[in-house]
Amino acid sequence: SIPLGFFGGIGGASKRGILIKGSNYLEALNNVETIVFDKTGTLTKGVFKVTEINPQNDITKEALIEYAAYAESYSNHPISLSLISAFNADIDKKRIKNYQEIPGHGIKVIIDGKEVLAGNEKFMNSENIMIGDVEALGTVIHIAINNRYAGNIIISDEIKEDSAHAVKALKALGIKKTIMLTGDLKTVGDTIGKQLGLDEVYSELLPGDKVAEFERLENQKSAKGKIIFVGDGINDAPVLARADIGIAMGALGSDAAIEAADIVIMNDEPSKIVTAIKIAKKTRRIVL
Numbered sequence: 001s002i003p004l005g006f007f008g009g010i011g012g013a014s015k016r017g018i019l020i021k022g023s024n025y026l027e028a029l030n031n032v033e034t035i036v037f038d039k040t041g042t043l044t045k046g047v048f049k050v051t052e053i054n055p056q057n058d059i060t061k062e063a064l065i066e067y068a069a070y071a072e073s074y075s076n077h078p079i080s081l082s083l084i085s086a087f088n089a090d091i092d093k094k095r096i097k098n099y100q101e102i103p104g105h106g107i108k109v110i111i112d113g114k115e116v117l118a119g120n121e122k123f124m125n126s127e128n129i130m131i132g133d134v135e136a137l138g139t140v141i142h143i144a145i146n147n148r149y150a151g152n153i154i155i156s157d158e159i160k161e162d163s164a165h166a167v168k169a170l171k172a173l174g175i176k177k178t179i180m181l182t183g184d185l186k187t188v189g190d191t192i193g194k195q196l197g198l199d200e201v202y203s204e205l206l207p208g209d210k211v212a213e214f215e216r217l218e219n220q221k222s223a224k225g226k227i228i229f230v231g232d233g234i235n236d237a238p239v240l241a242r243a244d245i246g247i248a249m250g251a252l253g254s255d256a257a258i259e260a261a262d263i264v265i266m267n268d269e270p271s272k273i274v275t276a277i278k279i280a281k282k283t284r285r286i287v288l
């Protein structure tokens with residue numbers, strides 16, 4: 001039978017906007033050794049703003065942002081939403097055909113009969129598009145039209161107000177390692193890692209690489225120590241499902257994430273993980 005104290009713990013957590021899907025997860029929160037965060041939408045707001053539009057090879061800035069927005073118009077990736085909102089005009093879906101989203105890479109689509117690619121350097125390399133060096137302090141979205149490089153758009157996300165405090169408080173609770181995984185550029189990942197005081201950062205990971213990296217981290221912890229993964233489910237649902245404790249961001253997170261997760265944070269604040277661990281410790285004192 002389940003001790004009554006666990007119901008109190010789960011109920012108390014739900015009043016604070018933390019949905020815990022079983023008493024076993026509440027109990028497991030007492031033995032967390034490692035916390036692995038996804039970046040976008042988890043430690044950052046997931047709301048990118050366009051900071052630079054750099055057209056190349058005879059295209060205007062207006063046309064470049066239009067192609068980018070059209071390419072992204074069927075996706076609900078945070079990157080897509082930001083490019084669509086930067087375009088700030090209606091999208092005529094009749095101009096779009098053969099839409100394909102390649103996770104961790106970008107979009108391939110036909111717009112006005114032209115093949116348009118929008119995504120990262122890895123994606124451009126795999127499609128044999130030559131791009132120059134880009135020095136940017138943000139996430140770089142490259143665009144190619146009919147196999148020719150058309151330039152890039154630099155977008156930038158902000159760290160959540162609550163993230164630095166959460167990382168500090170988790171360390172104070174005795175969590176051994178705080179880690180971030182991201183598909184974004186190393187320059188972006190390392191900057192955020194430094195600002196938040198994370199122990200380790202692994203960047204430029206494809207969705208499959210995130211699973212492999214997570215398995216490696218899992219093997220590093222002690223047998224009784226638990227490992228948490230926190231994500232929004234966009235390109236990371238397999239890791240959420242695999243973790244001892246998978247935590248999803250409920251507001252921005254995808255339905256797949258909420259489904260795959262063991263714990264859902266309704267308002268997306270990382271410091272709710274600190275609250276959940278404190279509730280777990282208090283519940284254990286009552287139950288034992």
Ligand code: ADP
Nearest residue numbers: 039040077104105106118119120182183184235
């Ligand atoms: P994160 O690890 O930050 O949550 P993702 O794994 O979702 O990010 O994506 C990793 C990278 O793949 C992005 O930084 C971007 O370069 C590229 N990418 C993913 N989806 C898209 C998209 N819809 N359009 C353009 N680029 C994308």
Ligand code: MG
Nearest residue numbers: 038040234235
């Ligand atoms: Mg993500």
